[in-house]
Amino acid sequence: MSKMLVLDQVCKTFNPGSVNEKVVLTDLSLELEKGDFVTIIGGNGTGKSTLFNAVSGNFYVDSGRVELDGQDITFLKDYQRANQIGRLFQDPLKGTAPNMTIEENLSLAYMRNTKGALRFGISAKERELFRQRLAMLDLGLEDRMKSKVGLLSGGQRQALTLLMATLVTPKLLLLDEHTAALDPATAEKVLNITKKIVEENGLTCMMITHNIGDALSLGNRTIMMDSGKIILDISGEERSQMTVPKLLEMFHQKSNKALDNDRILLAK
Amino acid sequence: MTMIALRGAIEIGLIYGLVALALYISYRTLDIADLTVDGTFALGAATTAVCTVAGHPVLGLFAAMGAGVLAGFVTAILQTKLKVQSILAGIITMTALYSINIIVMGNRSNLPMAKNDTLFTLIPEFAGDYTRLIVIAAVIALVCVITVLFFRTPLGLSVRATGDNRDMVSASSINPAFTTTVGLCAANAVVGLAGALFAQYQKVGDSTSGTGTVVIGLASLIIGEVLLGRRSVVRGVIGAIVGAIIYRIIIAAALSASISASNLKLVSAIIVAVAISYPAIKEQLDLHKMRKAAKVK
Numbered sequence: 001m002s003k004m005l006v007l008d009q010v011c012k013t014f015n016p017g018s019v020n021e022k023v024v025l026t027d028l029s030l031e032l033e034k035g036d037f038v039t040i041i042g043g044n045g046t047g048k049s050t051l052f053n054a055v056s057g058n059f060y061v062d063s064g065r066v067e068l069d070g071q072d073i074t075f076l077k078d079y080q081r082a083n084q085i086g087r088l089f090q091d092p093l094k095g096t097a098p099n100m101t102i103e104e105n106l107s108l109a110y111m112r113n114t115k116g117a118l119r120f121g122i123s124a125k126e127r128e129l130f131r132q133r134l135a136m137l138d139l140g141l142e143d144r145m146k147s148k149v150g151l152l153s154g155g156q157r158q159a160l161t162l163l164m165a166t167l168v169t170p171k172l173l174l175l176d177e178h179t180a181a182l183d184p185a186t187a188e189k190v191l192n193i194t195k196k197i198v199e200e201n202g203l204t205c206m207m208i209t210h211n212i213g214d215a216l217s218l219g220n221r222t223i224m225m226d227s228g229k230i231i232l233d234i235s236g237e238e239r240s241q242m243t244v245p246k247l248l249e250m251f252h253q254k255s256n257k258a259l260d261n262d263r264i265l266l267a268k
Numbered sequence: 269m270t271m272i273a274l275r276g277a278i279e280i281g282l283i284y285g286l287v288a289l290a291l292y293i294s295y296r297t298l299d300i301a302d303l304t305v306d307g308t309f310a311l312g313a314a315t316t317a318v319c320t321v322a323g324h325p326v327l328g329l330f331a332a333m334g335a336g337v338l339a340g341f342v343t344a345i346l347q348t349k350l351k352v353q354s355i356l357a358g359i360i361t362m363t364a365l366y367s368i369n370i371i372v373m374g375n376r377s378n379l380p381m382a383k384n385d386t387l388f389t390l391i392p393e394f395a396g397d398y399t400r401l402i403v404i405a406a407v408i409a410l411v412c413v414i415t416v417l418f419f420r421t422p423l424g425l426s427v428r429a430t431g432d433n434r435d436m437v438s439a440s441s442i443n444p445a446f447t448t449t450v451g452l453c454a455a456n457a458v459v460g461l462a463g464a465l466f467a468q469y470q471k472v473g474d475s476t477s478g479t480g481t482v483v484i485g486l487a488s489l490i491i492g493e494v495l496l497g498r499r500s501v502v503r504g505v506i507g508a509i510v511g512a513i514i515y516r517i518i519i520a521a522a523l524s525a526s527i528s529a530s531n532l533k534l535v536s537a538i539i540v541a542v543a544i545s546y547p548a549i550k551e552q553l554d555l556h557k558m559r560k561a562a563k564v565k
């Protein structure tokens with residue numbers, strides 16, 4: 001099987017050479033098969049979002065290589081990668097333009113496909129496609145296509161963002177705690193929609209979550225990060241045997257170890 | 269106010285409506301306070317004056333728009349590529365334009381067109397005294413239609429999104445630096461046209477004609493928004509033009525009430541300050557009322 005994403009010894013340090021120097025990713029390597037759905041867990045500030053930033057091109061990595069579906073994208077700009085990579089953030093406000101209507105937002109997302117064409121307005125065919133996709137969400141948004149997105153609830157906006165990120169099937173979908181800001185019922189709904197969209201399109205996907213249960217029940221592989229490194233990577237048999245308490249325990253062990261290291265450093 | 273004064277106010281208001289329209293594109297849509305405008309207005313005037321004196325008034329309108337595009341482009345490059353803060357970028361270009369405008373007119377600060385044909389003398393008087401008004405209105409209507417259509421194209425849609433949520437534009441695989449540049453070029457093209465029409469109307473290209481234009485444009489834009497709201501592009505565009513006409517009528521009224529012309533800038537500044545701070549003032553007043561009501565209980 002072909003690799004969809006390859007990270008090869010990626011390093012990233014913020015503010016190098018200053019007092020605020022912060023080494024975030026250290027020689028991080030990761031390979032994703034096509035169709036992999038990887039869940040990512042790890043404590044706060046361990047570099048999970050930074051890993052996503054490196055993949056989606058918010059910055060160039062200091063060293064190492066990023067490859068998407070066989071193409072070297074290490075030095076592509078974020079917007080150049082965006083037609084192959086869809087991304088959702090924790091903040092539901094981030095992915096949509098509030099003063100534009102639902103269909104205008106969708107139309108923008110669809111431009112990854114229709115680039116460069118000179119048209120006035122949204123064609124009937126496109127509108128029909130948008131309506132069908134919106135209906136899939138089962139939130140009644142298909143009847144509100146001319147409403148401004150700013151009027152929607154956080155959950156509705158996040159579901160819409162998910163639809164926009166996958167409207168033109170991306171090679172890779174990055175979900176950064178995309179249900180964390182939603183109430184439990186809405187979070188579950190958005191998560192179910194996520195599952196459905198990922199399965200139906202056979203998407204390759206990475207999802208950061210702080211919910212260990214979700215991390216094990218969704219997807220086919222789970223990795224744990226600590227201090228910018230992958231410290232656990234389980235799939236298949238090992239993963240199906242894994243339980244939430246066991247993983248939690250490992251999680252605490254590892255983070256305690258990190259703490260001990262700090263103490264040792266301080267003791268010197 | 270006399271009929272002639274009113275008609276004159278509407279004519280000038282329509283021309284300045286283009287400035288308000290440009291600010292609708294840059295300030296309202298892209299969310300950039302583009303101060304290039306003052307310089308671009310005079311640049312349009314200077315460019316068109318040179319063309320008109322050479323016998324090409326209509327070409328002069330297009331040349332003024334082209335010059336506006338260049339001015340907008342310089343500001344955009346300063347902002348997007350060289351990372352100069354947007355307000356400062358506009359100020360830099362505007363300052364440079366002071367000199368450039370004088371150079372354009374052959375090292376003079378104004379260039380009269382009294383003896384030359386302009387757009388307004390070329391067209392036969394088909395409607396008597398109202399000919400000029402109709403010609404201006406037609407040009408402005410055309411520009412408005414083009415603007416509305418532009419905002420419906422994919423490019424126009426991405427320009428709108430750039431001001432609304434920049435991250436989302438990159439996420440849609442569109443370079444926000446590019447859409448910002450397109451927006452600023454378009455806005456300044458419109459300003460250049462306004463300066464050109466104004467110069468041909470006054471029969472003189474004046475390097476100082478742009479001073480204070482941004483503030484006038486903003487005041488007009490906001491008056492239009494108060495009246496027509498901000499709900500859609502069509503409303504925004506029409507609002508800009510209507511606001512500019514009303515602004516001119518207010519100014520004409522102030523003039524006939526013998527407020528001296530030199531005080532007009534003060535009046536404009538006050539209108540803008542009040543209009544922009546209106547939401548904040550209203551909030552304070554509402555809070556005050558609520559507190560009072562709570563006390564009475």
Ligand SMILES: Nc1ncnc2c1ncn2[C@@H]1O[C@H](COP(=O)(O)OP(=O)(O)OP(=O)(O)O)[C@@H](O)[C@H]1O
Nearest residue numbers: 014015022024042043044045046047048049050051
């Ligand atoms: N642009 C930046 N400049 C400087 N430091 C940064 C930057 N982005 C991230 N960091 C630092 O890198 C570290 C890792 O941040 P990151 O956002 O990747 O953590 P995370 O694993 O996503 O944590 P969380 O679970 O809280 O979201 C943090 O210490 C953070 O302060």
Ligand SMILES: [Mg+2]
Nearest residue numbers: 048049050176
């Ligand atoms: Mg994070």
